[in-house]
Amino acid sequence: xxxxxxxxxxxxxxxxxxxxxxxxxxxxxxxxxxxxxxxxxxxxxxxxxxxxxxxxxxxxxxxxxxxxxxxxxxxxxxxxxxxxxxxxxxxxxxxxxxxxxxxxxxxxxxxxxxxxxxxxxxxxxxxxxxxxxxxxxxxxxxxxxxxxxxxxxxxxxxxxxxxxxxxxxxxxxxxxxxxxxxxxxxxxxxxxxxxxxxxxxxxxxxxxxxxxxxxxxxxxxxxxxxxxxxxxx
Amino acid sequence: xxxxxxxxxxxxxxxxxxxxxxxxxxxxxxxxxxxxxxxxxxxxxxxxxxxxxxxxxxxxxxxxxxxxxxxxxxxxxxxxxxxxxxxxxxxxxxxxxxxxxxxxxxxxxxxxxxxxxxxxxxxxxxxxxxxxxxxxxxxxxxxxxxxxxxxxxxxxxxxxxxxxxxxxxxxxxxxxxxxxxxxxxxxxxxxxxxxxxxxxxxxxxxxxxxxxxxxxxxxxxxxxxxxxxxxxxxxxxxxxxxx
Numbered sequence: 001x002x003x004x005x006x007x008x009x010x011x012x013x014x015x016x017x018x019x020x021x022x023x024x025x026x027x028x029x030x031x032x033x034x035x036x037x038x039x040x041x042x043x044x045x046x047x048x049x050x051x052x053x054x055x056x057x058x059x060x061x062x063x064x065x066x067x068x069x070x071x072x073x074x075x076x077x078x079x080x081x082x083x084x085x086x087x088x089x090x091x092x093x094x095x096x097x098x099x100x101x102x103x104x105x106x107x108x109x110x111x112x113x114x115x116x117x118x119x120x121x122x123x124x125x126x127x128x129x130x131x132x133x134x135x136x137x138x139x140x141x142x143x144x145x146x147x148x149x150x151x152x153x154x155x156x157x158x159x160x161x162x163x164x165x166x167x168x169x170x171x172x173x174x175x176x177x178x179x180x181x182x183x184x185x186x187x188x189x190x191x192x193x194x195x196x197x198x199x200x201x202x203x204x205x206x207x208x209x210x211x212x213x214x215x216x217x218x219x220x221x222x223x224x225x226x227x228x229x230x231x232x233x
Numbered sequence: 234x235x236x237x238x239x240x241x242x243x244x245x246x247x248x249x250x251x252x253x254x255x256x257x258x259x260x261x262x263x264x265x266x267x268x269x270x271x272x273x274x275x276x277x278x279x280x281x282x283x284x285x286x287x288x289x290x291x292x293x294x295x296x297x298x299x300x301x302x303x304x305x306x307x308x309x310x311x312x313x314x315x316x317x318x319x320x321x322x323x324x325x326x327x328x329x330x331x332x333x334x335x336x337x338x339x340x341x342x343x344x345x346x347x348x349x350x351x352x353x354x355x356x357x358x359x360x361x362x363x364x365x366x367x368x369x370x371x372x373x374x375x376x377x378x379x380x381x382x383x384x385x386x387x388x389x390x391x392x393x394x395x396x397x398x399x400x401x402x403x404x405x406x407x408x409x410x411x412x413x414x415x416x417x418x419x420x421x422x423x424x425x426x427x428x429x430x431x432x433x434x435x436x437x438x439x440x441x442x443x444x445x446x447x448x449x450x451x452x453x454x455x456x457x458x459x460x461x462x463x464x465x466x467x468x469x470x471x472x473x474x475x476x
Contacts, residue, residue, distance in 0.1 A: 013252055036358050037387050038255055056249060067250035067257060079250055 002074045003044045010042070025075075030082060039082040040067065046075045051147040054119040062112035064140055083142070085134035088192065092128060097192040099207060103233050105131065106189050108139030110226040110233075113185075116147070117178045117226060123147050126184035127165045128191065168217055179219040182229060186214020186222075240360055254360050329357040332370055333379070349376045351405075355388045362393030362414075363475060368400030368422075377403030384411040396475055397421060404431045419443040419470055443470035 007029075014031035017039060021028040025046030032039045041064070043052075048071065055066040065081035088105060091097075097105070109131060116123055125146035132140050167183035186198065190211045193203040198215050202208045210232050216222045223229040234243050242253035249258055331354035350373045352366060364383075368375050378401070383392055389411035397404075399422040406428045409415055413433050418440065432440060 010252060033255055035360060036255055038357070040255070065257075067255075068248065070247075079252075 001072055003072050003077055006070065006072060006077055007042070007044065014040075039084075041080040041082050043078040043080060044075065045078070048076050049078075049144060049147065051116070051119075051121045051144045052076070052078045054121060055115075055144075058115055058119075060112060060115045061138060062108045062140055063115060064142060083132050083134055083138075083140045085132045085138075085140075087129050088131040088133065088188075089128035091133065092192065092195070096195050099193065102189055102192040102207075105133070105139055105192065106185060107230060107233060109141050109185060109188075110230050112141040113178075113181055113226045116144075117181070121147050122178060123181050123184075125165070126181055126188060128188065131188075167219070177219070178225065179222045182214050182222050182226065183219075185226075185229065186211045189214070255357060329355060329359065329364075330366070330370065331356055332373075332375070335376055346374065349374045351375070351377050351379045352382050353379045354382055355385060358388050358391040360391075362391055363396065364392060364394070365396045366398060366401060368398035375401055377401060377405060378408040380405045380407045381410070383409050390414055393417070394475055395419070397425065401425060404428060406430045409433060413437055415440065417441045417443060417475075419475055420445070421472060439466055441466050441468055443468050445470060445472060 010031065013035075014033055016029060017032045018030040019027070020030050020041070027044040029042045029044075030039060031042055052066055052069040055063065056069055059065065064083055067079040067081065070077045070079075109126065113123065113126075121144075123141065123144065123146070125143060126141070130141065130143045132142055134140070165184040165187050167180045189207065190196070190198045190201075190203050193207055194201050198211055203211050210229070213232070214222055214229065223232065235246055235248070236242065237244055237251040237254060237256065237258070239256050240251060240254035242251055244251060244258075250256070251258060330352050332350040333353045335349050335351050350370060352375060355364070366375065366378065375398070383389055384407070390413070392409065392412040392415050394417040395409070395415065396419040401422065402425060404425065404427045407430055408428075409432045410430060411433065413436050415433065415436065416438055418432075420443065
């Protein structure tokens, strides 16, 4: 069965609420059950993303629940929990975070990364647009499209991530690992507190020290794990 | 191919999720059920006083129950065991409910333990319209159903029948107040307290209350004269499958 056939079948039970994204052979649809009135997210990939198979057996408050991961003839389809809320990017439209609020969000992302890193998965695309806060204050890290397993021996062959949040190693210098995500967390924290990239304006005081360490050019100078970063926070 | 254990839909062997009833088939994928709201524990002296009062009232009730009731035929011990064996075995459905640890506003008459929980909401609508509420979720005792637990817009109209497990002690006010399509409620236990206004005042039909033959009005503190209960009818239920 191909991805299009699967989607055609699922449309018998679900109506299409919204096309969330369609780029780089990755389509994300928001579907609504015609009878139960409940929504879910369908991600269609042209390649296999192993991270989703790992997350099938995981239940973490700060990651969306992965309902199913289906391997098809021409790629993979993932059914995922729909989280309704505002992204951190949208929240920041109305102002910058204070330290306490930023720590809460970063802490939640660290919790999600603990789970991912524990399964040897690097997210590689941590940014305000990929973090959502629902009406109950639940913070969720979304979008594993750029993720990959650390254990893969080959060097990153494709530059993944978002400009500004991508660490030097993501831009082709060395292999991505957990400290890649820590770099992005440092940039994220700085942007949440100052509105600017650390290279333009760095946060003051203790926050600034944490950001500097996270965003060190040399991965060996950064926090070596999210737990270490959490302790610092 | 395999069948969904909840809605019997035919699924592929590799499926981890039922698209028909939107249920995860992998038990490890239980959604967050318990919202832990820690509250203060009751003082020990108060608990002792309550235990004493309960003992006194229980003695009075037991003494009353020993009187012969010629109207209701009694089962022999072997018949009772047979009817228990016939009782339906319901699937584990803990995933569809939200629950919270009971607070100190909960009546001490039910001898609550600090880890007991109450149903505060419903996560997933059941497409069959039949809701089984177990007396234990994740090892914690379910004491009762909180106000407005079944009032979510996405849930209330779907509620047709409700089955309450043996250990559930209390249905609080407005628990089912929005469930206008609810037609039947089944009690597996023999003693439960139903607060006034627990059910909808406006219903599409009569509410049938099904209970075992060993229940009677003295155990069921139902507000029979209340506006929602005046049109309720009682039916004997042997605990068999509800469909």
